[in-house]
Amino acid sequence: MASFRTSSGDPLTHGNSRVKEARKLARRSFRASAGLFLADGPKAVEGALAVEGCVVEIFATPTAAEQYADLLGAAPVTLVDDRALASLSDSVSPAGLVAVCRLLDRPLAEVLSGGPRLVVICADVRDPGNAGTVIRCADAAGADAVILAGDAVDLHNPKTIRASVGSVFHLPVALERDPVAAVRAAQAAGLGVLAADMDGRNLFEADDLLAKPTAWLMGNEAWGLPDDLRAAADEVVSIPIYGGAESLNLATAAAVCLYASARAQR
Template sequence: MSLANPRADRVKQVRALSGRSARQRHGRFLVEGPQGVREAVRFAPESVRDVYLTPATAERYDEILTQARAAGLYVHLGTREVLEAMSPDAQGVLAVVDSRPLALADALAGLDGARAGDAGGRRPPLVAVLATVRDPGNAGAVIRAADAAGADLVVLAGESVDVHNPKVVRSTAGSLFHVPVVAGVPLADVVDAVRAAGLTVLAADGAGDLDLDDLLDVAGAAGERAAGAPDLAAPTAWVFGNEAWGLAEPDRALADAVVRVPIRGRAESLNLATAATVCLYASSRAHR
């Protein structure tokens, strides 16, 4: 039977998950739009509680409907008014997903095989760390970039935005279900943990002493690097700072080196997501 009442309790309960308090209370969050729901159903069906579509979107995105039913998920059809009442950003496709917090120690334990090199010849580990990043669009864009660059883990350290904020989830375009994400750990603890796991910690900052292109030119060539210079071909954790003020000096001091992205034009700086993408792809290329 199709859901038709936009004022029904179920609709109100789903819509409430757009707020942080309801997400924390119920341990669930919203995934809005066909791309995010498609990836949730495909890569994390064990966490998907309910899928909602209109009859029109069920027909248009029949692969979502087919995969959801094949996975034994609860699929509900509702009118356009019901789906809009649940979320005005859902485009007629919505899922309610269980939050499954990941401990940093468990996430780093999964890097051991990559660091040692397994039968498949995996590249060295690559981790992205966001330090007190507050803007949900930026956080989601960095998660998406980390996924595209082949990163193994993203950490939202300190007082960063809630990773399950609806705008963060939408901005990841489904990458939230491709790469592990850890949240809520103080930056100093993250740095200690990734360094203990064998990763070099690089802070990205426009005032860095080292040029990213210079490091990329000599990646993997020990005889060509200056003494003490980091090797981009090694296991690496990049730390990216707040979009407004960057990394504070105490945070920069936690890193093994501070690296700048070269600016060759007249732009004053790069925004957070762009700088993170450039740095992660530099490491990805060096690892390749």
């Protein structure tokens, strides 16, 4: 059974100091200084609980604590009222659970150690929904790691965490300020870096490339890959467009490329 704790026996309110401190984790600067972030909803909380030492505390409404009692197990749970929980969640319809977790990002050298076969490098990806969805796609395709490079969205942004639907807890994610350095590190780890961009080799005619250890290089949602980063890749590969659409969005393109690699490698 989960262990419930409050200062008075009653659920904590919106104005409680512990709730106020946790609410500050909505800000990137505070997440960085505290080394903590918020994971909102049962899927995220379940994923966080599966990572040893990740969860510091779970805030739950009494209704959610009862509903998800089997999920919470022996986790430290603090009961809060509905208004307090809503102030910790950025969801339109909060599910009643929010966990305070330790930051997840790992060193670049660590995620590239051990002979990875499939990695995705996101360069200057700014949209948290896209970043979280790419992490989810990478997890589903059996990738070994994700690298958020350059001026990227915060991995621990609540929207990124929610869009990953728990996948952010399943595979390692590294942060690297220099996208070219991320490419070079992947190449040094034995990965062929394939830039997903226009005017490249047809993805569906590139099984010889895809069957090898690969790092997919994906660019910014609006402007794609800059010339220097495209040139740093080993090869440019394009998803053919058969209809009238100008292009695919980032998360969709990442899913197509990752699954093409997963198929070829299996």
